[in-house]
Structure formats: C-alpha cells, structure tokens
Amino acid sequence: MTEEKKPEERKKRRTATEAAGRVGSMTKAMLANVPQAKGEGRPIAYSFICCCYDEIIRAMDITPHWVENYAGICGAKRDAQRFLERAEAENLSRSLCTYALCGLGFDAWREELGGEMPPDAPWGGQVKPDVMLGSGQMLCDPRNKWFQAAQHYMPDVPTYDLNLPWPPYEEDYDYREVQDDYVKYMVAQLRGLVEFLERHTNRKMDWDRLSELVDLTDRTWNLVHEAYELRRAVPTPMGTGDAMNTMVPLSFMMGTQQGYDFFKELYDELQQKIARKEGVIPDEKYRLLWGGGLPSWFALTDFNYFNSKGAVFPAETTYRMVEALYNFDIDFARITDPLEHIAWRWLKFWTCRYDKTRQRPGSHPDVERLIDYIEDYQIDGVVMHEAFSCRSWHVGLIWQLNLLKKIYRDIPSLVLESDIIDISSYNEADTRARIDAFIDTLEAVKSRAG
Amino acid sequence: MTEYFAGVDIGSTMTKVVIMADAVVARVVGASGPEHRRLANRVMESALADAGLGFSDIAYVVATGYGRINVPFADRQITEISCHARGVASLVPAARTVIDIGGQDCKGIKLKDGRAVDFVMNDKCAAGTGRFLEVIAEALGLSLEEMGELSLQSQHDIEISNTCTVFAEQEVVAKLAEGVAVADLAVGVHKAIATRIHGMVRRLKVEREVVVTGGGALNTGLVRALETKLGLPLLVSPEPLLSGAIGAALLGKDTVRDAAEKGIPVTRSRQPLKEATFFS
Numbered sequence: 001m002t003e004e005k006k007p008e009e010r011k012k013r014r015t016a017t018e019a020a021g022r023v024g025s026m027t028k029a030m031l032a033n034v035p036q037a038k039g040e041g042r043p044i045a046y047s048f049i050c051c052c053y054d055e056i057i058r059a060m061d062i063t064p065h066w067v068e069n070y071a072g073i074c075g076a077k078r079d080a081q082r083f084l085e086r087a088e089a090e091n092l093s094r095s096l097c098t099y100a101l102c103g104l105g106f107d108a109w110r111e112e113l114g115g116e117m118p119p120d121a122p123w124g125g126q127v128k129p130d131v132m133l134g135s136g137q138m139l140c141d142p143r144n145k146w147f148q149a150a151q152h153y154m155p156d157v158p159t160y161d162l163n164l165p166w167p168p169y170e171e172d173y174d175y176r177e178v179q180d181d182y183v184k185y186m187v188a189q190l191r192g193l194v195e196f197l198e199r200h201t202n203r204k205m206d207w208d209r210l211s212e213l214v215d216l217t218d219r220t221w222n223l224v225h226e227a228y229e230l231r232r233a234v235p236t237p238m239g240t241g242d243a244m245n246t247m248v249p250l251s252f253m254m255g256t257q258q259g260y261d262f263f264k265e266l267y268d269e270l271q272q273k274i275a276r277k278e279g280v281i282p283d284e285k286y287r288l289l290w291g292g293g294l295p296s297w298f299a300l301t302d303f304n305y306f307n308s309k310g311a312v313f314p315a316e317t318t319y320r321m322v323e324a325l326y327n328f329d330i331d332f333a334r335i336t337d338p339l340e341h342i343a344w345r346w347l348k349f350w351t352c353r354y355d356k357t358r359q360r361p362g363s364h365p366d367v368e369r370l371i372d373y374i375e376d377y378q379i380d381g382v383v384m385h386e387a388f389s390c391r392s393w394h395v396g397l398i399w400q401l402n403l404l405k406k407i408y409r410d411i412p413s414l415v416l417e418s419d420i421i422d423i424s425s426y427n428e429a430d431t432r433a434r435i436d437a438f439i440d441t442l443e444a445v446k447s448r449a450g
Numbered sequence: 451m452t453e454y455f456a457g458v459d460i461g462s463t464m465t466k467v468v469i470m471a472d473a474v475v476a477r478v479v480g481a482s483g484p485e486h487r488r489l490a491n492r493v494m495e496s497a498l499a500d501a502g503l504g505f506s507d508i509a510y511v512v513a514t515g516y517g518r519i520n521v522p523f524a525d526r527q528i529t530e531i532s533c534h535a536r537g538v539a540s541l542v543p544a545a546r547t548v549i550d551i552g553g554q555d556c557k558g559i560k561l562k563d564g565r566a567v568d569f570v571m572n573d574k575c576a577a578g579t580g581r582f583l584e585v586i587a588e589a590l591g592l593s594l595e596e597m598g599e600l601s602l603q604s605q606h607d608i609e610i611s612n613t614c615t616v617f618a619e620q621e622v623v624a625k626l627a628e629g630v631a632v633a634d635l636a637v638g639v640h641k642a643i644a645t646r647i648h649g650m651v652r653r654l655k656v657e658r659e660v661v662v663t664g665g666g667a668l669n670t671g672l673v674r675a676l677e678t679k680l681g682l683p684l685l686v687s688p689e690p691l692l693s694g695a696i697g698a699a700l701l702g703k704d705t706v707r708d709a710a711e712k713g714i715p716v717t718r719s720r721q722p723l724k725e726a727t728f729f730s
Binding site: 398402410412413415429430433434436437438440441444445447448 | 516528529530531532555562563565566567568569570571653
C-alpha cells in the first residue's frame with residue numbers, strides 16, 4: 001500500500017559553512033516546538049513565508065507552523081509522494097502547487113485518522129492549527145486558496161486572507177504617485193489581521209513588543225544583506241546550496257533573536273573564511289547565479305555536483321527576500337506605527353529597483369536584479385529551475401532570461417526542469433547530463449573570451 | 451606515422467563508433483539495447499577490424515552519449531552537446547544551429563567558432579523525439595523510412611492534437627478507423643513533432659545555417675515539416691547518425707594536439723578493450 005512506502009535514504013548534502021550545517025537541527029527543533037506549544041495551550045497558526053506577519057504573530061505569542069517548509073522537508077526526505085497521492089485521491093489536480101498538495105494530503109489523512117499523525121510522519125508531522133493565515137499577495141496565488149481548501153478537512157479552523165499588493169512597474173510613471181494609497185490599504189489589511197487574531201485566539205496585541213520585533217527584523221534584514229554581500233569574495237565562501245539551508249532562519253525565524261544571532265554567526269564565519277581565502281571549493285572556475293526558481297528539495301546534492309565541476313553559486317535571487325533598509329528612499333525612524341512600518345518595508349522592497357530600471361529602456365526590475373548580481377558577484381552564467389507545479393514564481397523565468405540576453409549580454413544559461421517536491425518529475429542522469437553540457441558551454445565561452 | 455582517434459557514441463537507441471585519422475577510416479552502427487554495457491567494446495572491435503587496426507593503434511578514445519560512462523576503455527567522456535557541436539562544425543563549417551533529433555531526446559545547439567555556446571534539450575517527454583516517430587510508425591504499420599517518403603504524397607492537412615505519445619497513438623488509430631489516408635496521417639505526425647521541436651529550439655534564436663542531425667534527420671517528411679515551421683531551409687548533416695561520434699573522435703584529436711603544443715603528457719585510461727561491468 002502507498003501508506004506503507006518508506007522514504008528512500010538519501011546521501012547528505014555537503015555544506016560549505018558551519019552555520020548552514022546547523023540548520024537541520026534548528027529546523028527540527030522549530031518543528032518540535034509546535035506540538036509542544038499546542039500541548040501548552042498556545043495557539044498555532046498555519047503560516048506562509050513572506051507575508052509580513054512574522055512580528056505580528058510573535059508579538060501575540062502565537063506559534064507559526066510553516067506549511068511550505070513542512071512540505072519542503074517531506075520533499076527533502078523523499079517522503080512527499082504518499083501525501084501527494086493522498087491529495088490526488090481527493091481529486092485535487094496534480095498540476096496544482098505540490099507544496100499545497102502535500103499539505104492538503106497530509107491534513108486530509110490526519111483528520112481521517114481522527115487527529116493522529118499519519119504513520120512515520122516526517123519530523124513529527126503537522127498539528128491541527130487554531131487559525132490559518134493565507135495571503136493573496138502577488139508572490140504566489142495558491143496561498144489564497146490553500147487554506148480555504150484545507151477547511152474542507154478542518155471546517156472549524158478560521159482562515160484570514162491577507163492582501164499585500166505593491167505598485168506595478170511602469171516605465172512612464174513614478175510609483176511614488178500612488179505609494180501612499182498602497183500603504184494605507186496594506187495597513188488596513190494588517191490591522192484586520194490583528195483583530196482577527198485577537199478574536200480567534202483570545203490574545204491581545206502587545207504593541208510595544210511589536211515595535212521591538214519590527215526593529216529586530218529591520219536589523220536582521222540589514223545583517224542578512226551584509227552577510228550575503230560577503231559572498232562577492234573570490235573564491236566565494238558560501239554558495240546557493242548553503243543558502244537553501246540559511247533560508248530557514250531567513251524565512252521562518254524573522255523577528256526572533258535566534259534568527260538574528262544565526263546571521264551574526266554566519267557573518268562572522270564568512271569573514272573568517274574570506275580572511276583564510278577559503279572558498280566553497282579549492283579551485284573555483286565558474287561563478288554562477290541561481291537566477292530564479294525554487295530548488296528541487298530532494299536533489300540539493302546537485303549543488304555539490306556543480307561544485308565537483310568547478311562551479312560555485314555566489315548569489316541567488318530565490319529566498320533573498322531582504323535588502324539593506326538604509327538604501328531605501330525612506331526614513332523609517334519617522335514612522336511610529338509598527339504596522340505602517342511593516343507596510344513601507346514591504347513596498348520599498350518590491351520597488352527599490354524601479355528608478356534604476358527606468359534608466360535602461362525596455363528593462364524590468366526582475367532583470368535589473370539579475371544584472372546587479374551578475375556584476376556585483378562576477379557571474380559567468382545563469383542557472384534557473386522551472387518547477388512545473390509552481391506557476392507563480394516560475395512563470396516569466398524564460399522571459400526574464402531572454403530579456404536579460406537582449407538588453408544586457410548573451411550570458412550562458414541553463415534551465416533545469418523538475419519540481420519542488422514531486423520526485424516523479426526528476427531524472428538525476430538527465431539533470432547531470434545537462435549540467436555537464438552547460439559546463440562545456442561555459443568553458444567554450446571562456447575560451448573564446450581568451 | 452598516422453595517428454588514429456576513436457569516437458564512441460552510445461545513444462539511447464544506437465551505438466556508433468568511428469575511427470578517424472584525417473578522415474573517417476571505419477564506422478560501425480549497432481543497436482544499443484539493454485546490453486549496451488557489453489556492446490561498446492564489441493562495436494569497437496568491429497570498427498577496428500574494418501580499419502585493419504589493433505586497439506593499441508588508437509591514440510585516444512572519447513566516449514559520448516547517454517551511455518558514455520559505460521565505456522571503460524575510453525580515455526575521456528565528453529557530453530553529446532559538445533561532440534555534436536564539434537562533429538557538425540567539421541562536417542558543415544557554416545553551421546550556426548544544430549538540431550539533433552535522437553531516439554529519446556531532442557537537442558538544439560547554438561554554435562560559435564565551432565563550439566557549443568548555448569543549448570536546449572527535451573529529455574522529459576517522448577513527443578518531439580525519434581521514439582514518438584517509432585511508436586506512430588508502428589501503429590501505421592510502416593517503417594520509419596516508409597513513413598517519411600509516404601508523407602510526401604499527402605493530399606490533405608491533418609492535425610494530431612495530442613502531444614503525449616500514448617494518446618497520439620490512440621488518436622492516429624482512431625483516425626485510421628475513420629478512413630483518413632495513411633499519407634495524411636504521416637504528415638500530421640511530422641507536423642506535431644516539428645511543432646514540439648520548434649517550441650524548444652526557438653529559445654536559442656535559431657540562426658542559419660541550421661543543420662539537422664540524429665536519426666530524425668533521415669526522415670525527409672519530418673525535415674520538410676520542420677523547415678515549414680522554422681521558415682528556414684535546413685541542411686541535413688552528411689553523417690546524421692555519426693555526427694556525435696565524429697565530434698568525439700575530433701575532440702580526442704584536439705586533446706592530443708593541445709597537449710603536444712603545451713608539451714604536457716596526455717592522460718589515458720589504460721583500460722583494456724573490455725565490456726563494462728557495474729564495478730568498472
């Protein structure tokens with residue numbers, strides 16, 4: 001039976017930094033904290049990353065269970081298939097987001113078992129929440145519908161759907177003309193979330209605590225930015241493989257002292273490695289940009305395979321959802337309302353390359369970001385991953401690549417094709433044959449350049 | 451003294467070996483099949499016999515194709531992208547784009563100065579590959595060659611709407627039952643494959659001259675359909691089945707020449723001509 005299937009044992013991926021090596025145990029502890037909190041009567045919220053509510057739920061002592069993270073863990077442990085198949089048995093289309101399918105399959109199964117975890121659930125499983133906090137912001141459309149679908153199995157769990165839009169880029173107008181309206185709208189959304197949480201969890205917002213956490217998050221953003229900027233060094237001390245570990249504190253521990261401390265340690269470690277000229281690999285030949293797409297969580301050892309060919313990834317766009325706040329054209333010190341502060345931070349993150357983009361006719365902010373990283377990190381080639389089930393993040397990747405080549409330069413590129421957690425879409429031999437061929441083209445281009 | 455170089459291309463369907471000096475002196479093509487681990491050395495032995503050479507006469511052996519790791523006697527493994535690029539560039543020096551229609555994948559390669567600088571591959575789906583043609587030809591009761599020739603006699607435009615090989619086969623069988631002419635169906639199939647290939651290679655910004663290689667290049671009907679789709683005349687490689695193996699041999703020759711120019715020794719595998727095992 002499908003339920004009896006055991007996950008395939010997987011060779012552990014090598015990390016370049018000690019900090020990234022610690023993330024596995026941090027993640028395990030983070031997950032273990034959820035059933036413990038539930039046992040102690042603290043409310044649990046099913047949560048998504050990058051929804052601007054990190055500080056809000058932490059200020060109200062609500063424990064997040066990060067559903068995307070849990071699906072990723074199932075994928076990394078090569079144990080997602082049985083949950084995907086369970087969702088498919090519920091007649092949910094296999095072409096939907098496989099994170100959502102994994103989570104919904106898990107919830108359907110757990111509720112069918114009367115609240116018991118499915119057998120051998122990875123890392124303890126996901127407990128039934130008290131609230132579910134969806135998001136309708138433009139990053140990812142399934143996050144509107146996932147929790148509404150989850151209510152089929154948990155009709156007694158209320159959901160709040162947050163909407164966090166930002167002004168779209170247009171070449172011929174300045175977004176600042178409308179930015180105040182966007183912020184006003186987002187603040188109303190966030191205030192609605194606070195009211196929802198107070199109503200459904202019997203917790204009161206501690207506004208002073210919220211302000212402290214907003215400040216902590218600001219400092220963490222700056223620290224992450226500065227730590228990642230150290231990766232410009234040649235040889236680079238940290239690659240994207242490690243960044244797929246450090247995305248855990250970046251995405252799931254924002255607004256916590258633990259998250260801040262992690263990046264302080266990472267910053268210090270990277271500085272030490274640079275002083276020792278210690279790179280990800282001893283002989284760095286090709287510097288690559290992970291230019292878009294979520295990784296195949298079950299195939300992170302592909303990053304080691306790139307390394308074995310002399311290729312490193314000093315930078316990636318994926319999960320780098322922070323910028324240096326001191327570079328934004330806004331004085332955050334003048335904003336006293338923490339919700340308004342959160343809204344401005346969000347808006348400025350998404351619009352921070354608009355002015356630069358307008359300087360290059362025909363360009364787009366997403367492409368300007370690629371160009372920034374190519375230049376700042378001395379990049380030789382761009383690798384993207386098209387995950388078939390993730391439409392929102394992956395639609396437009398090829399368009400970005402084509403535009404990059406048109407308005408900037410004809411940089412070598414590789415597009416990998418698979419999925420985030422559905423291993424049935426992956427073929428290691430074919431993937432590595434593509435990587436081999438890409439390395440050949442990088443070599444050919446370098447040779448031509450002399 | 452003449453130096454000889456061997457290229458071994460183990461594809462998903464066919465295993466190809468060429469032995470070259472200044473030109474090809476021997477060529478052997480055999481079916482890969484499930485026993486291709488054992489086949490490489492046999493095909494190599496056959497090629498050596500044709501050339502009247504012993505294995506020790508070969509200065510360098512390069513293996514390529516999906517089975518390249520199963521050639522223990524090869525001195526080096528090089529990807530099929532690089533080998534096809536080198537092979538086609540030597541056969542058609544004006545080539546700027548290569549479309550390789552293989553048994554179970556399809557590749558587009560962009561060339562500059564005879565080397566691959568960009569590529570795209572379809573290895574996820576049989577549609578757009580030789581396998582799709584084989585399945586449909588079987589359903590029509592034709593050989594691949596017959597299907598190519600027959601399609602040129604078509605009188606009507608037929609669309610095969612399914613891109614999945616299995617469902618396309620069902621669709622073809624259903625249309626046969628409706629009385630659609632086999633020649634028209636063959637055209638429909640070629641158009642369907644050409645559409646898939648076009649969708650893939652257009653990412654490369656196809657530039658003339660465009661050379662088609664691989665087993666699919668032997669199908670005249672498919673090449674015509676692809677020309678129509680691309681809106682460009684296509685050149686068929688003079689050695690469609692051997693482009694990769696020739697490129698492999700030439701890259702071996704380049705390796706030996708570069709080493710001599712730099713005054714460094716050539717690293718060789720020193721493995722005897724034997725079949726691969728799981729432990730080799």
